[in-house]
Amino acid sequence: MKSSSTLRGFRNNPAVLICFAVTIFFQLTLTYYALKPRVGFDDANITQVYARHLAEGHGYVYNIGGERVEGSTSLLWTLINAALFLTPFPILMITALSGLLTVGTLVFSGAITRMIGGASGAVALCYLLFNFFPGFFAWSLWSLMDITLWVFAICGLVWSMLRIETQSGSWPGYFGLLLGACCLPLVRPEGIGVAQGLFAIAIYFRWHTRRSFGIYVIAGLLSVAVIAAVTIWRLQFFGYPVPNTFYAKTSTDLFGQMSQGISYVGSFLTETTTIILFIGAALSIAMINASSARPAARFYALLVPYVTIGGLLVYVILGGDHFGSYRFLIYILPLAIPLAAHALAEFVAAYSEKLTKITLSLVLVFYAGLTWGAFIVDGGNVRHELRIAEGSRIVGTELAKLPSVPSVAIIPAGGFKMAYPGTVYDVLGLNWTKMALSGDVRTDALKNHGGFNAEIFWEALPEIAFPRYGACDDGQAMVMDDFGFNITQGFTDTERFQAHYIAVCKEPVVAYVARPLESMMLENGYHPYLTDH
Template sequence: MLTESRGADAEPRTEWPPFRDPDAWDRRPLLVAALLALAVGVWACWSATVDDAYITYRYTTNLAHGFGPTWNPGQDPVEGFTNFAWMLWHVPWVWLGVPLPVVSKLTAAACAMAVTWLLVTSPRTWSGAVAAAGSFVLFLPTWVHVDSGLETAPFALVVLRAVLLAARLLHDRDAPVRSWEVPALLLLAGTLRPDGVLGVAPPLLVWLWLRRRDRAAWTWTGVAAVAGIGYLVGRWAYFGHTLPNTFYVKVGVDAATDGRWIQLTAATLLPLLVCATAGLFRARTAGPAALVLASCLALYAIPALSAPAMDYLSRFAWHGFPLLCLAAAWTLDAVELRRVAAATAAVVVGWTAVAGFLAPDGRTMVNYGDDLRRAHIAVGLALADTNVPADRRTVAVSDAGAMPYFSGWAATDYIGLNDERIAHGANPTEVLLADDPTVVVVTSPRPELPPSSWRTDLPRVLGDRELVGAAQMRPEYFQLVYAKPDVAPEVRAALDRRLAEARAVTDTRVDPSYGRWVDRVLGRS
């Protein structure tokens, strides 16, 4: 075949190493440009902490204050979070007084920088590195997921690192890979997310097979297995259930096998998927490509079959996104016509960047932080401001994130994510009547009370409680706050103050649009 080698891409192609020759070409300009693009994107979306992150922060805060990882101190512990290691990581920062969203964002940003570095330095050619790093740092969901407050970016880094180590061994069975590292990554992945072991399982199996005669490999795998089993047993003993509480609520609620998740993911990541799959048909890339696709399939199986809640900006597809970026780069490394490789890299980066901005919920998510501040956070701060006696500081919510976290009140989550009774079949109406919370917050598409919400008979639950305020998050998203008559005046006054304060520090607009986002970032609103 005719070959065309020029400039930075002029390298021998007798074999396919997944790790570069450090003297092949200077990667520093690309690395600097990629990190700068990542920094600008993360800065522009800095406010986008999602409501679910505050669930983890509540458990973290209770643990740091000596109550254990529990939703309501003094009550039966419930596991309403699914990211134990991430929750644990934030505990020391509570003691130091550092705001937890800042800790999350900086930690995730460091992980995203590490991913960027791997995507720039692992491919062998300029075209491959541009395709991998460019797709990653110019993808709008990357910026939002780094700033979301959740474990998404650290988890993606763990899976990527495990796959890279296995790919190194596929190229060179004698490559220096620490015997403890892959098992440690498996353990970390499993404690960051319950399904984390699925993504790391393929590289672990490859590593074990290739190092099957290495006693240290089996010893460290056994140590990780014992530690993992100990973690599971400890969870079971403490919380009383084998799976996180959220599993019992979400499985079967939104289940949909009509292919919507698959269609959206395929359309968004199409060039990356095509390039990764094409690697299966070249001898030099078949092994690593198969490894990447196996890990992605393991990660994607559950969301593909269950239409998961809170899958904003394809969050669960993003777990495998860096893997697909790298697999596409490896495929381009093996393309001998460098102009073809460069053109393909441009298409991959361009498509991925545009697809990120065209995501159905992209406009909503870039404005999410301001919207949350104006509604959920304002309500939570207002409750915290009141002088309601401690034994009556009880609230029921359906959005169990920022409102319980900022209020500090004992909270009944009537979706059931943080309530074992509801998660295991109790009727939410009966639970709320039994708890008799002082304040009930209702999520509604209008500033009027809906007849029901999450199987809850709202008129029956509310009884004589008074509507003391409505906080609008988006055009069809309101939080209606109802309080018992004897505390209603005080709650109303505190809520009015906090809502006015929120309007003063946000852009006051509720429309989800990129124009609004740009105006805010540029200081024009």
């Protein structure tokens, strides 16, 4: 059975198109209103730094003329960003691409719903169920990070595999499979594991149903060949087999990291929306396994649980994430939602009473409204990530007005570097190889935030340290907030630091400056800033 095209499905059933369009428009509006995005998250700005330098011909570097360092985790997303930095409006273009990829993910999800046996009503429900997850759209539309491409690539690969698992298969399926095998390891380093896991499930399914699985073996070998080639290139170009971010992130001990990973996954699994989604998916899987469903549906019922469990275990080992709204687990949503939509559609079809359908609709709308209200209030716990990048860009712009271009050490190293032309030291090591490889292992550090080493800092001796967005009368009495103070282990309270640096301020910048620069800063309108630490 060939799955009907999405465009044909839209044309034949306007209700599906309406649900699709309403979801995209509503979530774009809701998340934009709640988040007020401008330049993406600070980590996205790190990728933009490398992309801009590549586009300008400076090479794969964080500081122009500095060391080669791969501080952006996604090679493919960095290269795509670099191409967009050749246009007059790169941030707008990256945002537009993020929107297109998000639309593509929903299209894949709707197509999957139809391919596992869902009628038009199930496809429409699939699109509507996305409205329960505004955090998905916050990440996919506005973070401008590689997560948008990551989710799109996984969904596209799964869609391709389902096309192949239909009785007749199709060339788009084979093409998508081989393209996904090549691209997924380039989107994120763990992509090689995801690709091999998907192919292993497909091989098992084909073997169990006594069908040829050669195409999946070829895809697996192709995926390995791509990551091998990239690893050889990395060794020759950077001197290391994986991105520098890996070394900075492994500065925390394994057991502490896994503890954080368990908390991360546990929090995701106890979210009410996650529980409801998984119940719906489980019911759908049970119905598929109890019926004479199509091969594609039976394959999907096998694939989704294993991919979900595998992903949860991977991110337990990797320590989860410090960002809100579960960016590393949102790939599960467009894979599980088709199953939940299928189950919900079967339930609606089984009950012809209008009262039952109206009651169910009101319950769903009421609960969706609660999720929207919560998101407007807390911004999915990611709103502050946008403000960090924006504030850091302002700080970088202001410090760039100084008559000299002092070297700067900073924690949020993306937005600041996008605006500051001088040498910038990323004190967490994501963009500074020596700091990342300092060898210290923290047992108390938040994942991705244990890379700071005081001795490496003193070797570099930056002229400005830890600047932030603020004002002299902000009442905080600190240049570095408690979070930064903790991840640097109280570094700014040490006698050596206080002997070498003095706190100054000039709205909108608060910073530590080396004492030899004090007179220059005062001449340019900065004033002493009283701190508690």
